[in-house]
Amino acid sequence: MNDSSKTPQVVKSDEEWKAQLDPESYYVLRQAGTEMPHTGKYYNFFDGGKYYCKACGAYLFSSDQKFHSSCGWPSFYDVQKGAIKYIEDNSHGMRRIETRCANCDSHLGHVFDDGPLDKTGLRYCINSVSLTFKPEKQ
Ligand SMILES: [Zn+2]
Numbered sequence: 001m002n003d004s005s006k007t008p009q010v011v012k013s014d015e016e017w018k019a020q021l022d023p024e025s026y027y028v029l030r031q032a033g034t035e036m037p038h039t040g041k042y043y044n045f046f047d048g049g050k051y052y053c054k055a056c057g058a059y060l061f062s063s064d065q066k067f068h069s070s071c072g073w074p075s076f077y078d079v080q081k082g083a084i085k086y087i088e089d090n091s092h093g094m095r096r097i098e099t100r101c102a103n104c105d106s107h108l109g110h111v112f113d114d115g116p117l118d119k120t121g122l123r124y125c126i127n128s129v130s131l132t133f134k135p136e137k138q
Contacts, residue, residue: 010056010104021055025129029055029106032098033127037072040128045074049135051126056104058083060131061124067116073109074126077119084108084124099124106130 012020017030027033042051046068051061060083061076069075082102089098089110099108108130115123 008101008103008105012104017055022129025054028127028129029108032107034109035073035127035129040073042074042128042131042133043072044068045133047133047135049133051076052132052134053101053104053106053108054130054132055106056101057132058101058103060084060101060108061126063136067119069115069123069125071123071125074128074131075115076124076126077115077122079124086111099126 014030018026021029024035028035046063046066048063050059050063051066051074052058053060059080061079065076065078067075067077084099085102085105087098087100089096096110096112099111100106101108109124109126112123112125113121115121
């Protein structure tokens, strides 16, 4: 969890991100915002498929890694290897670990250690608006 110096592979100016993303996604992905809990379109959503970074399209999570959590945001117990970078976040008087897309440095959410103990024990708490879902091919 100490790869925050890794150079992102997709680098765009703030203006380019703003033009590409809808306002809520821009706020979350590029300004480290948080969507309202229990409102995200992938919170109560368990179709089979893959979740990609909405900003750059990197493959981040599989639906197999998703679990139901009462926290109000989509929750995953694991990620695609190397897809995410971790940054210590001491804002709002809390000590948390921020998760960003390793490919484009966009904010995704945070990771906590209260996930399912029969899996990794981790809970990746991710904003729906940071993600694009593609269903599994039938
Ligand atoms: Zn990305």
